[in-house]
Structure formats: structure tokens, C-alpha cells
Amino acid sequence: MSSLPAQRKHLTIGLFGFGCVGYGLYDVLQKTPGFPAHIKKVCVRDPHKARPVDASFFTYDASELLDDPEINVIVELIDDAEAAYPIITRALRNGKAVVSANKKVLATHFAEFHALQQEVGVPLLYEAAACASMPIIRNLEEYYNNDLLESIQGIVNGSTNYILTKTATEGVSYDEALCDAQAKGYAESDPTLDTGGFDAKYKLLLLLAHAFGHVAAPDDILTLGIDGLGALELNYAREKGLKIKLVAEAFRRADGRIAAYVTPRFVAPHERLFGVDDVFNGVVTRTRFADEQFFVGRGAGAHPTASAVISDISALSYDYRYEYRKIQQDGATALSDDFEVTILLRYRQDDAMALRRYFRSVTETYGNADEGYTIGTLSFERLRLLSEDSLPKSIVLFGVDAETEALAVDTTETTSEQSVPAFVI
């Protein structure tokens, strides 16, 4: 620091994709004089689509960007994980930094991209892939040290949160809320990626790596979607003053192993996530040093996502890169199934006996002529088996058994309340 700090690099961008986010990025950069980056060329797939920018700005040949020595940053904003994979790897191998918002390709090839960055010494940033405009990955990288993060818990998918908010506040059915979300453009015509919890799982995989240094395979993570939610459990939530949210969470067990899952979950009014509605995302982290932090922001949309991409581009101009320090420190983290959870399980009356056997203990049951539910406790291992049972059902998590969880919490530190994760009833 005794000499002048290094000047910021000027970045010459090759952009893949010119959909909403791509155009948003173009728009924001146009409106930001002095920002040390400009887009040189955009690679798109369809040469015939009308676009609001001069045709000479576009190419249909990826090599024109990937082999251009003047381009030092590739921004990858296409929707197709399979097409994104060779773009990212070729760009890194060609010495070009990469910014991507593609959670699926990043999550499924995490270990490979991590190794490739180490090998070629070129950064890959992806803040926009985790929760759009919320700076959650940067925070995990810069604030939290490996052994100090206790838990992370978030609503990380905007479409499902919109649907769930609508069922909670307007008392409509799940199907009506889904139709409305589709009409408003918040959900795809095939909404399974969102409603099945897969999008949330990919994001959780990214957070897991940066939060705990654990690189998990997508299949490792128990993922329950909201597409099976029915009237009984929605009514239950309403009557008890709870909300059902699709929550991705992970926490460190006392033995150092990591618990991680995506499930619909009852959220009580005193919990931070209770107020995260509509298409907003929210993430709560608990650490030994910073205690609880809570971030809320729009979890989707062209401009919020473009904002995160710009933040990554800005960071590249300082040669910023993820350190992945937690992965390096702690290669041996493993996932844990060895804890207990309390759930509400809803089923057809005929299946009640067959499904109740999964529980270790039961605190409440209800039945009408057609359907019923059981509230009770079971091991997380049994929950996996239950989720694979082919009988029709719906599962909503209350929380992790407080005794199990208590082991993982160091109560000698500053935190006074331990609300995450714990029973909400």
C-alpha cells in the first residue's frame, strides 16, 4: 500500500444471451458513464429475432467472442445449462474471466469449475446465480470463516414464493395461485424446475460450497417441492398463523458434518423469513462473530439480476476472485442424515396406516372422510425414505429437533436467541 493502488482494469465484455437479463445488463451499462466496462459483442442463437440494438452488435458464432484476444470477460446469460457448459470452460481455458447467472450449470459442474479456476488462474463469478440482486455469495466469501458459520436458511426461489404468498394471503388453492403466477410471467409453462424445488436446490449447492466448503452433488440433497401442497396443510398454516415457505437450509452439526435440504416449511411470525413475500428472496445466516444477518431482495427479474452481474463485473476490475478458502481448509466435510425432524405429513385416509409407520413419535393426527395428516418426529434418514415412498402425500417441515440442533450451537458466544433452525411450534 506504500505505492499507488493498482488502477482498475478496463473490461471488454463478450456477452452470451440477449434475453431480459442480457438486455438489462446492456441497458444499465449504457446508463452508467464511467463504469470501467463495455460490451464489445453479443452472441445470440436466433439470427432472425428483432432486437433493439444494431445488428452489427451481434454474432451467431461463439468463437468470435471466445477467441477474440481483446475480450477479457465473458458474461454468460443464456438459459440453457448444456449450452452454457462449453462456453464457460472454453472461456476460462482461453484466459477470460467469466460471469454467469446459470445456477444449474454452476451447481452440477461445481467441482470441475473450481478445479479449472485453480488450474488456469482465471476467476469465475456468479453472484447473480444465487439470489439475483442479494450479495449473498460475496458475504459468505468475505465475512464468514469456515468454523464460524453455524447455519444458513433462505427463501431462494421467487416464483414459488409468489405462489405460496398468494395461497396464504388470498386463500386461493395451490392450482389457482400457480395459474396466476404463470399468467403474470413469474412461472414457466412447465413450472417443475421451480415448484419441484430444483432451482432452490441448485442455489443451495452454491451456498453450501461458499458457506461450509462442502461441494455436494445435486442428488445428495433431499428436495421436496411445493407441487404436492393441498388444502389441508394450507388451512392448517392459516389457522395457526403460520406461513408455508419453500426453504433451503443448511447447518453445521456438532460433529462438523453438514445438514442440508430443501423443503416446504412452516414459518412462524417471529422468524425473519415470515415477512419475505411475493417474488422476494430472503436469507438468514447465523455466525459466531456476526450473529444473525438477514438479506432481502428481489430474487428474480431482469434488472435485479443485471445488478448482480454488474457487481461481479465491477469486482473483476479489481481482480477479485472467490478464494474458496473453506473448500481448501476443509476438504473432508460430509453431509449428515443423523438428526431428527418434525413434519406434517398429509395423505389419503386409506394410506394413513402405511405412512404413519415412518414416524418415531406422533404428536397429532387428524382425518376426514378422504384425507388426514399426522404431525410427528422421525429421523432425517426416514424422511428420505418417506419422500421416496410412491403413495401420494405432502410433507411440510416444522423444524429440526431442538435437542439435535442444540449440540451444534456454541452457547458461550454472543447470541441470545437461537431461532434458526428450530421448532416453530
Next chain:
Amino acid sequence: MSSLPAQRKHLTIGLFGFGCVGYGLYDVLQKTPGFPAHIKKVCVRDPHKARPVDASFFTYDASELLDDPEINVIVELIDDAEAAYPIITRALRNGKAVVSANKKVLATHFAEFHALQQEVGVPLLYEAAACASMPIIRNLEEYYNNDLLESIQGIVNGSTNYILTKTATEGVSYDEALCDAQAKGYAESDPTLDTGGFDAKYKLLLLLAHAFGHVAAPDDILTLGIDGLGALELNYAREKGLKIKLVAEAFRRADGRIAAYVTPRFVAPHERLFGVDDVFNGVVTRTRFADEQFFVGRGAGAHPTASAVISDISALSYDYRYEYRKIQQDGATALSDDFEVTILLRYRQDDAMALRRYFRSVTETYGNADEGYTIGTLSFERLRLLSEDSLPKSIVLFGVDAETEALAVDTTETTSEQSVPAFVI
């Protein structure tokens, strides 16, 4: 980016102050192997105080740190703004980067420190000064462009929030809550810096510079504390289901000028800040591109503050520095008093007539034998005059007149609700 990114610098730190935060920093660095920084020496004032670290680690001579060519970062964590000033200026002039958590010295010398950084080309970072562990300054710097930020609104002082939470949830008087806060160490024996709103004002000044590029003098900002709050207005809030919070806020008017103030404010359940209780801080930003973002974190305390300091140190290892782009783009921003606000004004019954003349219009009045209140609208200019009136009184803001505020909001963009700032009733 075609060559390897620059390696992170190793930082050799000279630390001023070894109170809670200083020791917290030492502790966290000790526990973080691989972090590219170490403390070489600590300058403290009192040579006789017992300390948990070897005496050779300490010095009582500032020059030993400031003139040591090996030390490239000065971390200033002393409580005394006057003593901090020469440390920061000498360090910068000697080519050493500075990290400070001292909001008062930073806010009162902002323009000078800004000019000095430009002159000597050495960075001064101060994330910990704004809201302890919340990364709010970094976000304002990296995500938001000058013309895109619409408003910022926050609970930025933990002690007052603790006091106000206690009055709201336990129904105790202001004085009882203050005593409890003092007993718990959340408030000083002379609590005026917090309860008078001064601490919040210093933080708002930092946020104003990074949010809107406006460098204001402390005296420019209307600052109403919570130390005059009485039973009438606390009861009013309780009965209406509102909370009173000490809120710092700023928003851009349609003419480009900035409105900024610190006041007690009624907050309704649908507002983000409603759920920010106890010693937590919360900040809501509204921007054209990222829409609403909301950050919550511990606003005070040794470890949360040390976390923010560490984040700054980490950033220095990448040669990060604040760009102050908004100040450079927009030197001509000015503060605006030209808008209307709605307030509750509580007074002694005898002063009712004398004080009511400040209002342009009145919507509600109440009186008992001793006291009364008026709810009504007045210009912000008149509010300044009212605040200077020597008659005993208490003022709680409802919000900015919606018509005034509507002018400042670009409704063509993505935002659907405009809840900040606006009437809460």
C-alpha cells in the same frame, strides 16, 4: 484477465485501540489461518491496563506504527474522534491504507478525507462505521449508480432500538427502558450520543455520501432524538399497532435534490423495519434496477464490528477502494427542505395553541388535563423551526406527504409498491 490475476497482498497491520472491537479483531485473525493479514503492533493509551496478550505486542507511541515502513495498513478502533483524526491523516499521508470504525470522525471530516485519498492515492475504508456487520456501504458503492437509487431508510443505532423495542413490547416507560439498556451495557451512562440521534446522524452522513454523492455537514441534517418520548405517543403507537423507531432516511426528490433527516418515526406492520427489534439494525434501499433491498444485522458489538473490519482488510488485499463515483459525477447535489411531512406533536396543554400554529393542516387533536397531541401536516422547513422552538414537546414522524414523494418516484419501472417513505396511516 489474459494473465494470472494479481496475487493478494499480505497486509501488515498497525492497530490503534484494543478495546472490545480491537480485541475481537485480534481474536478473529488468530482463528483464521490463511487470512492474508497479521497485526504487527498495537498502540494503546494506557500502559498500565492488564491485557490478555504479551506486553511486547503493545506500544504507547503512535509514531512506532505510523512511521514503520513494514506496516501497510492502519486499523483505527479508538473511541475518541479527536484523537482519531491525526492518526488517519498521518497514516494516509505516509502511504498506509486505513480501516476505521469511527463514524464521528469520518462524518465530520468527510470532504477532507475524500480529498486526501484522491491526493495521496491511498484508500480509507469504513464499513464497520455505518452499521457494524451489515455490508451497506459496499453495496451502495458497487450495486447502485448515482441516478438509480431512490431512497435509503434505516434503523442504524442499536442502543436506541433496544430501548424502543422494550417500550413497545413490555409497555415500560422510556426512562425504565433506558435504565435497563444502561444496566445491560447497551447504552452509555451519558446516552445522549445515541438517544439524541447523533450517532444515527453520523451514519446517515456516510450513507448519504455513498448513496447520493452528497457530502453534508452534520448541522445540515435535522436530527430529532428519542430522549423526549413520553407516555402519550408510546401509547398511541401501541393502540394503533404501530412501533416507534429512530429512523435515518434520505430520498431523492424529482428535482434531483436530496431530503435527509433522523427522526423518531411510526412504523407499520407492513413495513420492513417493523421487524427490526432489539439491538439489530436494518436498512431498506430502493433503486430503479434492484428495486427494494433490505439488510438486517447486529448494529453493534465487538464481534459483528470486527467482522466488518475484517471484510475491509480482506478488500484491501485486493487493492479495493471506494470510488466515490457519485460524488464525482454529481458535485452539485443539494439538500431539499421543500416537501411536506405528517407528524404527531405532543406538548403540555398550556402550549397547545402556541405550537399548533406550526401546522399547515391538522387531522387529529387530543388533550387531557396536562398534555395533548396534534397530528397534522407541515412543511419540512416549518418542522425545522418547530424543532428549535424551546417549548417542551415530542415529535414523531408519520411520513413524507405522498404527493410530494410521488414526484420523486419513477413509476415506469419495475416497482409495484412504493412503501418507502410514505404515510403509514
